[in-house]
Amino acid sequence: MKKLTTAACALALGIAWAAAPAIAQETTKEKAERKADQIEQKADQKADDIKAKADQKADQVRDKAEGKTDTMGDKAGRAWDKTKAKTREVTDKVKNSVNGHSNGRASSAQQALMDKGFNPGPIDGVQGPRTTAAVRDFQQKENLTVTGQLDAETNARLMAAAPAASPASEPKETNPKRQSK
Numbered sequence: 001m002k003k004l005t006t007a008a009c010a011l012a013l014g015i016a017w018a019a020a021p022a023i024a025q026e027t028t029k030e031k032a033e034r035k036a037d038q039i040e041q042k043a044d045q046k047a048d049d050i051k052a053k054a055d056q057k058a059d060q061v062r063d064k065a066e067g068k069t070d071t072m073g074d075k076a077g078r079a080w081d082k083t084k085a086k087t088r089e090v091t092d093k094v095k096n097s098v099n100g101h102s103n104g105r106a107s108s109a110q111q112a113l114m115d116k117g118f119n120p121g122p123i124d125g126v127q128g129p130r131t132t133a134a135v136r137d138f139q140q141k142e143n144l145t146v147t148g149q150l151d152a153e154t155n156a157r158l159m160a161a162a163p164a165a166s167p168a169s170e171p172k173e174t175n176p177k178r179q180s181k
Helices: 002-099 104-115 130-141 151-162
Strands: none
Touching: 002 151, 104 130, 104 151, 130 151
């Protein structure tokens, strides 16, 4: 029995040694083909990536070139608007300080706001947070630029309609000065 087992093992080993180079050769050939395919795919991928990057860069350059004129125009427009607003603000401040009417103007504006149904707080000639809020509400209602400041346009619009109500015809119970007596 030992002879038969030894002979069978020797035969199997002989077949394996004879077939191994053929199997190995075929596997190596397949590996080489697979490797060649991978290299080709990588080369195609790199070419596609390079082309995509070049297209993307070209698009960025085009967009930048097209956007430059619009951006410059937008910047110039915003700067002009900012300058006009600042000029109006400074002009109003100078007028107030030259005329010395800042307290009188604020109290008359507070009274006009009160008459129009906006609550500016106490009518004391000081533009505090409640007066500022009332001015903002008035500016919004009148479709003016909402700043909360008594600029020339807001004051003119506020005072233009203020004399419409006569002091004798309306009770002044809402006036804080009269309530505090």
